Amino acid sequence: MARKYFGTDGIRGLTNAGVMTAQMAMTVGMAAGKHFLRGDHRHRVVIGKDTRLSGYMLENALVAGFTSVGMDVVQVGPMPTPAVAMLTVSMRADLGVMLSASHNPYRDNGIKLFGPDGYKLSDEDEAAIEAAIEGEVTLAPAAEIGRAKRYEDARGRYIHFAKSTFPDDLRLDGLKIVVDCANGAAYQVAPSALWELGADVVAIGVQPNGKNINDRIGSTAPEVLCETVVSTGAHLGIALDGDADRLIVADENGRVVDGDQLMATIAGGWHRTGKLRGQGLVATVMSNLGLERHLRSLGLDLVRTKVGDRYVLEQMRSTGYNLGGEQSGHIILSDYATTGDGLVAALQVLAEVVRAGRPASEVLHRFDPVPQLLRNVRFAGGRPLDDAGVQAVIADAEAQLDGRGRLVIRPSGTEPVIRVMAEGDDAAQVEAVVARICDSVQAAAA
Template sequence: MTKKYFGTDGIRGKVGEYPITPEFVMKLGWAAGKVLGSATRDRIVIGKDTRISGYMFESALEAGIAASGINVQLLGPMPTPGIAYLTRTFRAAAGIVISASHNSYYDNGIKFFSAQGTKLDDEVELEIESYLDKEMTTVSSDKLGKARRVSTAAGRYIEFCKASIPSTHTLDGLRIVVDCANGAAYSIAPKVFRELGATVQAVFNEPDGLNINESCGATDTDALAKLVVGNGADLGIALDGDADRLIMVDHTGEIVDGDELLYIIAKGAQTAGRLNNSGVVGTLMSNLGLEKALKADGIGFVRANVGDRHVMALLKKHQWNFGGESSGHLICLDKNTTGDGIIAALQVLVVMANEKKSLAELKNGMTKYPQTMVNVKVSKRQDPMKNAKVVEAVKEVESELADTGRVLLRASGTEPLIRVMIEGEDTAQVERLANQLADVVKTNL
């Protein structure tokens, strides 16, 4: 059965445009209360990022959940992984995140965590959607849910993050620039690193409701790179608006992306004896250099479809702990139940300390392959590999690359686009082959 509202990561869109309206969100809260609440799990926690519409949707969700007879605990601004953790530690029926992640302030979204701090199963999302088609009713006044703010939420999550590294480790002597993206971690992230001993310069930590992710954060690291170099810092840490994404900058101003960070974390776990003969889950877009570096170190590697939901599914299937995406969604299941930017950064810093190497030195353990992507507009969404001429062209490109490169054709999940991606050892060859294959796609689709 096809879902009507839920996408790969909750429900998201432009504020004021259906379904991201206060009326819909209130009913969504009511539906969630009906499906997820119970006599033994009678509370739902709600956290948000810093975009201005968060106040409105927080109130709407609170009203809907209370109408269903379930209590509400309001966490205030809180990183998405912090909401997953607090859902578990408060023994709540569910956690709700009000965030559009790395999008601009005019977008917002609602996503859910189960009582175990994991994404909801498809069947549960479908059940919630079924209630959205029903008339909203309110329980009797003596059974209405109550709401209260949790003043200790930030402190609890800060301590949880700090506990993700051994108590023998400190960050003494480390100079870090932390880019908070004017988002949910604006107060929490600097405190975590400071309390562990680092000298921290916090930037983009003054949210005004409109500046979340604006020319900053994990999706725009130019300003961070200049600050790291200009201030002589050891490294920079960039989070996105809800702090589930991490990109780092080394002391030379070079970007260290999700693939490189995943390699550092996995290799560090292997060296420390924490990998336990397991492997790493990447995605179809993970750089070929990551796969080759891991395999050279005897670490297994498999690719999931793009999206942390798919990465998580393969991690569970293989019973592995480490996975992620080039964009910086990094999952360490031995530390949290979902991707966590702050905790992932701490794992990298521990590897630096253990191996007495800089971030730049650790990054050099993996060689990234040149990658070129060309987006080809098509008349309708379709599978490019069902076209015989496209298949033939792909085989020709693969033959030329042999084992020194990789070809990926992927239909966009949201637009009528075919993404043509080529990786290889030679930049000029990669660009030529990508454009060559894109021309075939354009002509035949």
């Protein structure tokens, strides 16, 4: 059954409109709080946020909702999404909440929920909360209303945790690292953790004003990172997104290193040291064919899932893999975290650079990606992929690419768009295949 409020990563939307209002946040707090009131102990929820202006409004509304049903609230302020997941477990909370719209502009915001195990909620939990949002929630008696307090040491806890994931026998001494925090949630913790591990840190994107999060900076806009690495003579740069669950790297030449290359780097190091579980890694259908071929050359597997980190994590948990992620830089290291953690992933990458003792350009570019092209076709309505003519064109394209490439065609889950992606050894063939399919979809949708 389709969900009304929850998407693939919590509840998200334009602030002060639709589902992202103070009233809705309070209702979500009431519904989620009531759902997680289990047992006779004092119940607790941890609330973190990124640096969006709307975070103040939504945080206060959530506090009102949770306390009204008898749940105590711990507010930790601006913190990365993975830090909130970690603190939920560490502080034995019944629920964790992160206010963030990840890499979206400041006008958007979202409510991400974590269960007491630090993992994002199951479909069943989300369905139950949606039902409670639509219904009536019983409020706590006056004597049982929850309390709220700010926890001042959350930042230190997370920095200590992140540093603990870096190998004990290594240091970052002698490395000059540019860190771009996207004016987001990691603007304090990421530079501090890297500096404490010995790095010479050049920090950018660390002056949030409520409106500049992800604004031409961060992992989705790495141009400033690349320019700063080159201009400062840094050894490499790392860029996070607004809630710091994604990572993109720039080598010393200012060349971008995407999530596929980073996963290949971590997989190679972990395989060499016997740390890799599952004999490979989990990635989505969008990861480059070059990654798959590279892993195969190491005797490792690439298990593919639908697009979305929740599907990657589900596959990892069900099959015992401890490394997975997306080309966008959302990398999950399940030995350390229950969700993507850009800083922890960066530390694993940096460990490989330190161990190799070679420039980042030599260490991090593990394979030559095959030509890949993605185009979006917007349509007004209907189901153009069900058209017989479209299906015939797709079948012909698959036959052409057989053994030399891949084709991924999928409707967007959030807008009326068909995403057409092809990759293969022949760039001209890839471009021709994508153009032909897009033309057929547009014709069918007309």
